[in-house]
Amino acid sequence: MLTATSPVKGYEQIGILEAVARVLHEPVVSVLDVPSHTNSAVDGYALRGDDLPKAGNLVKMPVVGVALAGKPFAETVLPGQAVRITTGAPMPAGTDTVLMQEHIDMEGDRICIAGGRHRPGENVRMAGEDVRQGETILDQGRYLTPPDVGLIASIGIGEVKVKRRPRIALLSTGNELHSIGRSLGVGGVYDSNRYTLNSALKRLSVKVMDQGIVPDDPELLREALLRAATMADVVISTGGVSVGEADFVKDVLRSIGHIYFWKVAMKPGRPLAFGSIGSSVFIGLPGNPVAVMVNYYQFVLPLLERKMGIVERPVLPTLKATSTERLVKKPGRTEYQRGILERGQSGEWLVRTSGKQGSGILRSMSLANGMIVLEHGRSTVEPGEIVDVLPFACLM
Numbered sequence: 001m002l003t004a005t006s007p008v009k010g011y012e013q014i015g016i017l018e019a020v021a022r023v024l025h026e027p028v029v030s031v032l033d034v035p036s037h038t039n040s041a042v043d044g045y046a047l048r049g050d051d052l053p054k055a056g057n058l059v060k061m062p063v064v065g066v067a068l069a070g071k072p073f074a075e076t077v078l079p080g081q082a083v084r085i086t087t088g089a090p091m092p093a094g095t096d097t098v099l100m101q102e103h104i105d106m107e108g109d110r111i112c113i114a115g116g117r118h119r120p121g122e123n124v125r126m127a128g129e130d131v132r133q134g135e136t137i138l139d140q141g142r143y144l145t146p147p148d149v150g151l152i153a154s155i156g157i158g159e160v161k162v163k164r165r166p167r168i169a170l171l172s173t174g175n176e177l178h179s180i181g182r183s184l185g186v187g188g189v190y191d192s193n194r195y196t197l198n199s200a201l202k203r204l205s206v207k208v209m210d211q212g213i214v215p216d217d218p219e220l221l222r223e224a225l226l227r228a229a230t231m232a233d234v235v236i237s238t239g240g241v242s243v244g245e246a247d248f249v250k251d252v253l254r255s256i257g258h259i260y261f262w263k264v265a266m267k268p269g270r271p272l273a274f275g276s277i278g279s280s281v282f283i284g285l286p287g288n289p290v291a292v293m294v295n296y297y298q299f300v301l302p303l304l305e306r307k308m309g310i311v312e313r314p315v316l317p318t319l320k321a322t323s324t325e326r327l328v329k330k331p332g333r334t335e336y337q338r339g340i341l342e343r344g345q346s347g348e349w350l351v352r353t354s355g356k357q358g359s360g361i362l363r364s365m366s367l368a369n370g371m372i373v374l375e376h377g378r379s380t381v382e383p384g385e386i387v388d389v390l391p392f393a394c395l396m
């Protein structure tokens, strides 16, 4: 799926306050040193390291001025003199060491320094120790985080070039589906998949083009998919990918594009279809609401991250947790069961399922705080056995 998906090419220049969760189109190179000046890391007294007394000795020094952040001490500090300094204030000329005020006793306007307690150069932050002028601080393809945006601000850059947002078309298929606000009638189901997907996509810098509900009619589906493909980089449908009479997605896809694969050895989410329509990537998710979510996190999200142009995708950690219940698993597929992670008495992770595990039971997905991943080769899990859990906190 990743190799069949190419990153978007376009870009735009935007203010950095809009840049979080966007993807850098070109590297950010620093135009200055950060910090721009050598400065104090603490509130205290600046002096020459050479003036520090030897262990066992005590020295008293006059305080000849004040250096504040934003109001430097303008003169040169002479041997045997100290200057009152606050955190972030530029080091006065002649000084290279700051003593923390909690470590100093005052005697009138002189400071008393005990030997052996301090070392020359302490509590000083060097110019350029964070960022050097000319250094690349963020690479092309970087998914910008809040600290990244702060880092860009710290070098005084207010705008960056970011990749354009991929356009994602969403559609739900099924004659039984109703929009909110309509009465359900017999056999009706409210369309929840578009809401799940729209909400998940809000976390990404993508443009959602919601195409609504399409009935189980091959001609209407064909029109809807072709229309979606002309406007979007990625088209995602839900429903109609299984083997029932009204499951037209694969046939239509075959007639207007390509199917790269259909079905993955997993539960839920087995009848996933992947292909292309024109230059758009197409993902046909199964209709079952939990299958939609599991497929989204396992397949759609990595694909969209690639489409967005993210070079290094975030690593998703799994936790090792002790199952407190028996988890029945069929061989020959990977199962994603919905679970609730908790801390045990000695701080270990415990996990139990969040309720009925049917692919249509959205409630157990909503109650869960993680997915229990039972790999391909694994058989039924007995209470006390260790399982992998992918916490939703890393995903949602």
Ligand SMILES: Nc1nc2c(c(=O)[nH]1)N[C@H]1C(S)=C(S)[C@@H](COP(=O)(O)OP(=O)(O)OC[C@H]3O[C@@H](n4cnc5c(N)ncnc54)[C@H](O)[C@@H]3O)O[C@H]1N2
Pocket: 172, 173, 174, 176, 177, 189, 190, 191, 192, 193, 194, 238, 239, 240, 241, 242, 243, 244, 247, 268, 269, 270, 271, 285, 286, 287, 288, 289, 291, 359, 360
């Ligand atoms: N004979 C077989 N039957 C089924 C198989 C199979 O291999 N052989 N696979 C099952 C699996 S696994 C899944 S998953 C489903 C997937 O079927 P479809 O993708 O064709 O989905 P639908 O039949 O259209 O819907 C399934 C189910 O989900 C409800 N649904 C659909 N869309 C929505 C929506 N937008 N919001 C809420 N609920 C939705 C729909 O009403 C159905 O109940 O096939 C199994 N069958």
Ligand code: MOO
Pocket: 266, 267, 268, 269, 270, 271, 286, 288, 291, 359, 360
């Ligand atoms: O594998 Mo189907 O995805 O829900 O049960």
